Amino acid sequence: MRCAALIIAAVLLTTGPSRAAQPRIASMNVCTDQLLLSLADPGQIVGLSRYARDDWQSWRAADARKFPVLSGGAEDILVLRPEVVVASLFDKRATRELLRANGVQLAEFSVPRTVDEVKAQILRMGEIADQAKRANAEIARIDAAVRHARETLGQRNDRVLPLSRRGWVAGRDSLLGVVLREAGLRNAADELDIADGAFISLEGILALKPDILLLSEAGDRAEDEGRAFLLHPALARFYPPDQRVVIPDRLTVCGGVMLAEALDLLVSEMKRIGR
Structure with a gap:
């Protein structure tokens, strides 16, 4: 008996105390969804926002389908009893x-x-989820993407206009503005003093004369009036495919680890048009 007790004690001293269980987390917002899905273990995620499975705005929509969707109210979150709710x-x-x-x-x-600020939020979510190592790896990936974009595009100095449905233009404080700035490109919306974003007319776009249009989708089919704006004959005439680059909204709706993919795609698209 004494020998067995000594063996157990030796094992406990060797292994040390067991690690506390990682926190169970619920997310209320599509952007916190993206951070949580990128950093937490699947077993830590108890629920995601109602937009988590939306392919248009959720970068991790396919992964989100594995988890419960929350209503947006407090009741179903309280039933799940997470240690932390991110919002x-x-x-x-x-x-x-x-x-x-x-x-x-x-x-x-x-x-x-x-x-x-994007990197700070990744670090914060890494701390919340007890996944600091994973968060640091994602930050390193963003830093590498920024360096690559600057090395590849920093000397081009193109004036790029981020244009969306109905003539919405993303300004300098938008995440698209951040992507362009980090790549060393100029956001043509700066010349209109647009901060977050604003609608501008077709005439305004043509008067601005950007070198390149940055769109969120390609194709030549107009499902509605918002999409038809981007297919207007005047834009098609002055901005054919070799003066358009495409970065899907799901890469820039939220700030997070997808910023690296957005930068890499911008480099690839700019190489494609060969300016």
Whole structure:
């Protein structure tokens, strides 16, 4: 008996204390969904926002289909009893206050405006999920993508206009603006003093005369009026395919690890048009 006790004690001293269970986390927002899906283990994710499976705005839509979708209210989150709920500062205030009132630990994220802010949010989510090593690896990937983009495109100095449906233009403080700036390209919207974004007319676009249009989708089919704007004959005449680059919205709707993919795609697209 004494010998067995000594063996057990030796094993405990060798292995040390067991690691605490990793926190179970729920996400209320499509952007916190992306951070959580990129950094947490699947077993840590108890639920995602109602837009997590939306292919248009969710970069990890396919992975999100493996997890429950939350209603956006506090009730189903409280039933799941997560250790932490991650949310955006733009999510419904009443829901966030109700969660706090019920003792839920809430971590709120703002909209990042720079690469440094994106990296800070990745680090923060890594800390929340107890996945610091994974977060640091994703930050290293973003840094590598920034270096590659600057080395490849930094001398081109093209004036690029990020243009979406109905004439919406992404400004300097948008995530598309961040991608262009980090790649060493100029956002033509800066000349109109557009911060987050604004609608401009077809005439305004043609008067601005950007070198390249940056669109969120390719193709020549107009499903509705918003899409028809991008296919207007005047734009087609002055901006044929070799003056258009495409970066899907799901890479720039949110700030996160997908920023590296957005930068790599921008480099590839700029090489394709060969300017």
